[in-house]
Amino acid sequence: MNSNSDNKEAGKQDIVNYAIALGDDSLTLGHRLSEWSSNAPFLEEDLALSNVALDFIGRAMMFYSYSGEAEGAERNEDDIAYLRDCREYRNLLICELPIGDFADTMARQFLVDVYDVGFYTELMKSADETLAAIAAKAVKESRYHLRRSEEWIKRLGDGTDESHDRMQRAFNDVWGYTHELFEVDKTEQSLINAGIAVDRPALKADWERYVQSVLKEATLDTPDGQWSIRGGREGMHTEHLGYLLAELQFMQRAYPGLEW
Amino acid sequence: MNHNALPLFEVFIRSKRGLDHRHVGSLHAEDHEQAMEYARDVYLRRSEGVSIWVVNSSDIVASQESDVEQFYDPMDDKPYRHATHYDLPDEVKSM
Numbered sequence: 001m002n003s004n005s006d007n008k009e010a011g012k013q014d015i016v017n018y019a020i021a022l023g024d025d026s027l028t029l030g031h032r033l034s035e036w037s038s039n040a041p042f043l044e045e046d047l048a049l050s051n052v053a054l055d056f057i058g059r060a061m062m063f064y065s066y067s068g069e070a071e072g073a074e075r076n077e078d079d080i081a082y083l084r085d086c087r088e089y090r091n092l093l094i095c096e097l098p099i100g101d102f103a104d105t106m107a108r109q110f111l112v113d114v115y116d117v118g119f120y121t122e123l124m125k126s127a128d129e130t131l132a133a134i135a136a137k138a139v140k141e142s143r144y145h146l147r148r149s150e151e152w153i154k155r156l157g158d159g160t161d162e163s164h165d166r167m168q169r170a171f172n173d174v175w176g177y178t179h180e181l182f183e184v185d186k187t188e189q190s191l192i193n194a195g196i197a198v199d200r201p202a203l204k205a206d207w208e209r210y211v212q213s214v215l216k217e218a219t220l221d222t223p224d225g226q227w228s229i230r231g232g233r234e235g236m237h238t239e240h241l242g243y244l245l246a247e248l249q250f251m252q253r254a255y256p257g258l259e260w
Numbered sequence: 261m262n263h264n265a266l267p268l269f270e271v272f273i274r275s276k277r278g279l280d281h282r283h284v285g286s287l288h289a290e291d292h293e294q295a296m297e298y299a300r301d302v303y304l305r306r307s308e309g310v311s312i313w314v315v316n317s318s319d320i321v322a323s324q325e326s327d328v329e330q331f332y333d334p335m336d337d338k339p340y341r342h343a344t345h346y347d348l349p350d351e352v353k354s355m
Contacts, residue, residue, distance in 0.1 A: 047301050
């Protein structure tokens with residue numbers, strides 16, 4: 001992280017938006033993982049996936065509640081989660097993709113877990129103490145998530161012909177969504193300069209190295225990266241997010257202000 | 261995946277330092293490494309412990325119902341093997 005700041009005056013609203021975007025990454029992926037609850041291949045994996053889902057949803061709560069406080073306590077974490085529509089969501093697209101089959105879920109999870117471990121390790125050094133504290137908690141969770149997902153990639157990639165083919169197809173299908181993980185706009189760049197945000201482009205080389213070495217061990221090919229899709233941080237989403245939010249937000253939309 | 265084909269593991273948890281590992285249940289997994297992770301996810305979700313052992317269930321040798329007569333019955337009439345069988349001298353306050 002670059003602490004030689006030429007812009008110490010990072011706008012408060014920029015920090016709020018940054019925290020909301022990180023919360024959106026966590027909430028959308030956590031919600032996706034929760035779709036496996038009661039549907040996983042077997043009981044032990046069902047519980048394990050649900051645990052991971054809860055880790056992500058817990059992160060979303062921390063990021064949202066911090067952004068709510070930082071912007072003046074007009075919105076709490078529930079308002080931020082339940083009362084924004086697609087275009088206001090700022091998650092990276094990879095997080096909102098449907099769970100697909102188990103190979104799709106694990107390919108996405110592995111790629112995000114490698115990214116998260118790198119990302120939260122850096123965010124722990126943030127000049128923003130709350131973000132750094134959330135990161136310190138999250139990085140421990142992510143290391144465990146990675147241990148799990150990495151093992152599945154090796155197990156399935158280097159498994160039967162069918163598990164290998166399905167794993168390879170899953171990586172090919174999701175690969176184009178990974179470029180966005182390492183791209184930032186001007187506002188985020190100014191937060192990076194202020195030592196608050198993580199320099200995501202700088203994470204790419206390590207991420208690629210790690211992913212490639214695991215794929216190789218799993219006898220899988222690293223996709224060639226000929227196509228890419230981006231737009232999540234600008235609120236330009238895939239068609240899938242609307243369906244996700246429809247389910248996630250149904251109760252608050254149908255019964256505004258409902259508490260339980 | 262045919263879940264029934266996965267080997268069974270027994271899980272032992274040490275709830276805190278200084279205490280023994282206790283059997284808490286069993287689970288299915290591909291191998292020891294995965295069994296260890298599932299043990300964490302299935303039995304330690306609420307901070308129940310600080311250490312885990314997983315053992316392949318097939319490695320456990322259990323006594324059988326048919327052993328009862330030889331194994332346990334003979335001990336029932338040997339009370340002198342318990343310290344409480346003996347009258348303690350007054351000097352010994354507690355046992």
